[in-house]
Amino acid sequence: MAATPGQLVGQRVRRREDPRLVQGHGTYVDDxxxxxxxxxxxxxxxxxxxxxxxxxxxxxxxxxxxxxxxxxxxxxxxxxxxxxxxxxxxxxxxxxxxxxxxxxxxxxxxxxxxxxxxxxxxxxxxxxxxxxxPAVIDPERAMAGEPTTIYDDFENNLAVPLAPAGTGVGADGSIEDNSALDEAFENADVVISQRMMNQRLVPNAxxxxxxxxxxxxxxxxxxxxxxxxxxxxxxxxxxxxxxxxxxxxxxxxxxxxxGFGSxxxxxxxxxxxxxxxxxxxxxxxxxxxxxxxxxxTIHGRDVIGYIDLAATGEGKVTAVKMRLIADIGAYEMVLTAAIPTLVAFMISGVYDIPVVRAELTEVFTNKMPTDAYRGAGRPEGIYFLERAMDMLASELGMDPADVRRVNFIQPDQFPYTTAGGMVYDSGEYERLLDQALENAGWEQMKADRDAARAEGRIVGLGMSFYTEICGFGPSAAMPTVGLWEHASVSVERDGKVRASSGASSHGQGHETTFAQMLADDLGIPMDDISIIHGDTGQVREGTGTFGSRSQVVGGTALLMASGKVKDKMRTFAAQMLETQPGDLSFRDGMIGPTGQEDTGVAFAEVAGFAYIPIPLPPDTEPGLSEEAFWEPEGFTWPFGCYITQVEIDRDTGELELQRFVGVDDCGNVINPLIVAGQIHGGIAQGVGQALTEEAVYDEGSGQLLTASFMDYQIPRARDFPRFELDHTVTPSPLNPMGVKGIGEAGTIGSTPSLVNAATDALSEFGVRHVDMMLRPEKLWQIIHGGDA
CATH class of the missing domain: 3.90.1170.50 (Aldehyde oxidase/xanthine dehydrogenase, a/b hammerhead)
Structure with missing residues (x-):
């Protein structure tokens, strides 16, 4: 869709990168x-x-x-x-x-x-x-030093022996008080306890x-x-x-x-x-x-979670405890040990839970090291919590939507500090849930499911509600690296703009979204803007692209640099127009008095004057080139709800994903087309984890048994229904664009929704939980009374 200058943000502008790439004119490392x-x-x-x-x-x-x-x-x-x-x-x-x-x-x-x-x-x-x-493969055996230890300096293969967080944990990381946790479980009307596995995955970019x-x-x-x-x-x-x-x-x-983090x-x-x-x-x-x-190449996930949830008879969650065992493989890569800590950060999800405790142990095994893989800790944490919420709903005979609704953090509680110390920026969870239920036709879906079951079909519905920590910094979260971002904006003599960002695209569409944003800010056509990234010889500094931070942190840095250029251009334009700089605005390729559409000077003319300023305005240097470093004061927290319907073939155990309804909220949207693409890709990887993907090592030899696409199946287009996607908008107050990040959302929310749907479908067989991946033979064994 074409958009005129000043109207680009929020439009479905096609990616500028794609024609070059789809015609085979890209340049990759092997070229x-x-x-x-x-x-x-x-x-x-x-x-x-x-x-x-x-x-x-x-x-x-x-x-x-x-x-x-x-x-x-x-x-x-x-x-x-x-x-x-x-x-x-x-x-x-x-x-x-x-x-x-x-x-x-x-x-x-x-x-x-x-x-x-x-x-x-x-x-x-x-x-x-x-x-x-001897090969050390099972992380729970490894914790006892069995069958051997991999390092002399790490007793019982413990990379991180115990890292607690949450209620009753002191600033030094030690457990100081268990009374609130003990009281919550002693007084609970219902307690849900379950061991769950979030299996090892291969990123496969x-x-x-x-x-x-x-x-x-x-x-x-x-x-x-x-x-x-x-x-x-x-x-x-x-x-x-x-x-x-x-x-x-x-x-x-x-x-x-x-890359997906790998x-x-x-x-x-x-x-x-x-x-x-x-x-x-x-x-x-x-x-x-x-x-x-x-x-x-690094693997992802591989976390065992022992989950305990305490609640009232009305479904109000009073406490959650997670004991987490992360199999991090043979070594620590750059962020290996940090990724499982993000699982603990997600312990509250979107819920107002007064008491939480996460206790993390990281274990060395003889496997490829793990590190950040799309979602990086957030999929595991949300999966454990959302499975437990569905178990709670089942235990109490409540609608899964209702058990979530009664626990939501309310809009007037933001900024909200969880019991685990995370500060959420903004959210309207109930509004988004209502939108998802309406779009799905939830009541009709339940009626149709029950009718299908009456015919002997194995049909289930699933729901999940996620939030995720995004927009990485601030730097305090990773002081060894720093989580600011750098940008520069230069206006050339002819009025064309050259902007650089330390955020480096590997499929996210930076060249498009950054140009959209700057075109609106500068009031010039998008085609007049070039985006430079991915080269330390041309971009002086930067942090990079991960943790859904590019638009939040990188985009804001670009706006800061653009603002400095605009201030300088106002000074030059004010001299040319014999007016005051503060009275000038940028619109339609012109710089002129605010509210006077027919008065002003062309953007390109001001640019040319900046390089030959006669006379030079007082206290002003020639040229138009500025840079900025920007660091956020906190994280952003997008959120969403995914509803799925599945059917399992009674004779083969094959699971068919029949409907996928999603509503996401990533704050203000720069380009809905690119956002939809990010969500589609994330959903595909989340569905892959639920249904087809698992990295498996032989227990005796330590050989990787799923070392090719013959044995490690990623989902294909035919495995998906049409995605029914929508969004709400709850801007973040932490950056001038109100954006939150979206690149990992689909991966986080889709997996628990599918497993919840599969468990619902298998409920007639007395199933309470089934670990991923949901292989047909595993489901067939459940249906036919075997041991899954």
Missing amino acids: VKLPGMLHLAFRRSDVAHGVIRSIDTSAAEAMDGVEAVYTGAQIADMVPPMPVATPFPAPDHHSVAPERVRYVGEPIAVVVATDRYKAADAAAAIEVDIEEL MEPRGIVAHYEPGKEELTAWSTTQNPHIARTLLAAILGMGQHEVRVIAPDVGG KINVYGEDFAAAAISRDIGRPVKWIEDRSEAFMT
Whole structure:
């Protein structure tokens, strides 16, 4: 839909990025080709846990096209262990394992060759002798040190032994008082208790990871083309590991084919590539294949929750306790230890619960490390809570909508501080619930379900209500990184605008939404604005794209920089018009007196004057280029309700998702088309977790059994009904646009809704809870009386 200047925000403007990408004109990391470039392949561990006795690289070194082979010990001499960004203790994690391996797929050696195929063949020729040790796979057994411990310094495999939060927990993280918690459960009319599993997932971005590292010996500078979500953080970490100044390292994120959080990290392969390029003085490229992506790109979720909920007979929740066990894999990546803490942050959901307690334990196992995957802790927390709310409704014979309604935080309670210490910015939950029920035709859905059941069909309805912590900062939440964002806005001599943002797009549509916002702010056509991102050589500073923060934090920083440019342009325009700067506004490509539509001077004319100002206004420099750093004072909290209908085939156990009704509230919407796309993608991944996706390791050997799309099924378009989506608007008071973030919402709310629907469908078989994923054979066994 076309929109004129001043009317772009809120319109369904098509993404500016898409024509270039769909016509094959994108530039991804694998498209980068440099003179003299060599290729890397990694020899990886075939066992989950063991001590490296010896490595024989002689056969690989003798192969055609091989330029060099590096063992883990050699790489360890070139770069130190990888850094983390959390305050928790972390074991040494080398880019390439020098002595001991701790998961299948861990790098052991690196081959440098003239093409990737020769490199791969040579890597396979490396002979490695490993003394195999017992694989630690089950996190609850691991907590007892069984079958062994992975690290001598971490007793019973405990990465974080106990991290409590909520009622009765002191500022130092110690449990000071259990009386309120004990009293709530002693006086409850009903208590819901359930063990639940939020299974391990593989992110599987469309584009696997990759890097081209080019160290130039004459300049002593490194340029890295990377599939990163946050090039400035990548620059910081590469510089630190290599002992270089940040000004000597440039990171470019060209077109990036998705990330879902998995590309926040700088991985061992990235550090090794940079170190090898510096060592041999030539550019090197490494591109992950899909098998490696399954084994060696971070995994997500993998949290066990023991949930206890206390309530009155009328359905009012008086206390919630969650005991959480997070299987974080073999090492800590950049944010690994922090992600499970977000599960605890979500313990109250959208409900006014006076007493809450979360107790978190993080456990090392011989698996690929976990880290941020779309939602990052929020899907797990909301899943546990929303399953418990449905169990409460069932126990009391209440409508799932009613049990939620009676517990909602009310609009006049905002800003609302939960019992766990989270501060919610704004919300109107009951209004959104009413909209969702109306759109779904909830009463008719229940009648239709009951009629289908009378015919012998297995039909169920599910509901979930989510909120999520978004708009990451403030920096206090991650002081080792900082959660501000940087932006710059420059108006060129011809009136065209060049804006840069430290937020780096990998599919979110920044080039469109940022341009929409600035076009409205400056009163000029959107086509006159270029958005620059993803290059530390062109964007001075930045934090990056994760945690649904780009528009909230990055967009606000752009507005701040734009405001500074406008102030300066008003000064120039006031001199040209012989008026006062404060009387001038920006509209329709003009700068003129507010309320006088026919009076003013062209935006481009003022821009030209700024570079040849004769005479120069007092206390003013020539030019129009400003920058801003902006940090929010708190988090934003979008919310929503998802209603689903499923039917399970009695003969096969196959589950069909028949209806999906969603209402989201992400504050003010910049571009509804892009918001809908974000919700669609999130729903798809949430449905995938509920129905088809699970990363499974063999208990004995530690081998990843779901290491390809043959065994790890992601949902396809035919698996979905038409999404019936709508939204309400509750602006955030914490940023000038009133936006909240939407990129992870669909992933958070869809999963519990589907499992609630499946459990409702299976209620006739006495089912109270069924863990994900909902495989057909599992459902068939339930229907036919087997053990699921």
